Amino acid sequence: MGGSGPVHLHSGINGWFAETARDLPWREPDCSPWGVLVSEIMLQQTPVVRVLPVWREWLERWPSPADLAAEPAGEAVRHWGRLGYPRRALRLHAAAVAIGRDHGGQVPDTYTELLNLPGVGSYTAAAVAAFAFGRRETVVDTNIRRVHARLISGVALPSPSLTAAEMRLAAELLPDDDGTSVRWNAAVMELGALVCTARAPKCSVCPVRDSCAWLAAGEPPPSYVPKGQAWHGTDRQVRGAVMAVLRVADTPVPPEMFTQEPADLGFAPEGIGVPLAALHRLNSAPEQLERALAGLLSDGLAELQQGGYRLPA
């Protein structure tokens, strides 16, 4: 289909984007490919407003992949802060190392090369190729999937996991022209983020509401109930609390600090008191704490040094 296809959708959504798009630093023309790559990794499952300050500090500290690669991986994890999913920091560091080793320090500009970088999957590879290098790529994220589901397929939500049919549809909708396709990808994503939202979509301000199959069908409800993400009492919660301790610790943390009540330790936990108290407040079972610590070691998010836990060197 391509350019001979839904030109009214292209002009409608791209026109809306030109007027409404947020001013995000990684969209600035002078933003480096490295800046785009960092933004895409940080934005995985993480809202824009939370990424913004961390992204700015990150690029000021590490303006190029080589700058990050020159530091221990633990520094990346430490400065990841509370963005969540700290393995992303580890992988971004590994990607910086790979870029220096395999690509002469330059972020690669093809989908395939990007896909081979740690932490870069099909979405991120396509997004960086498109937004950093102007390539025509089929970018499919959760926003784009939701817009397509409603606008084209007439259903409230996309299927639980990405299907081949969705990729086919996205490829068919993609404008033929390179520049237009890049704007289209960004514009549909932005429409999903600001208007065609998961809950309470703002259809009254949608630029393509007259073309929306879901509206035309009378806004049918979802055919399935999305599975909630458990948190309280989970291993993930414990891992998160342990990581919060390790991020602020400047010396290895002995296991007793995690397993024993602060009052029973007999000595002050110097500097890590607040996150340590939060961890103990969880009152998690000993075996759960064991699983969390073992998992962090296994994932490379922590290592043992002088009998204590610390961020990786």
Add this chain to the structure above:
DNA sequence: TATTCGTGGCT
């Protein structure tokens, strides 16, 4: 294919 993996704002 289904799970696992953080965090916090919003409703």
Add this chain to the structure above:
DNA sequence: TAGCCAAGAAT
């Protein structure tokens, strides 16, 4: 208030 959900990747 408790649950929903966010520019996914790896296994």
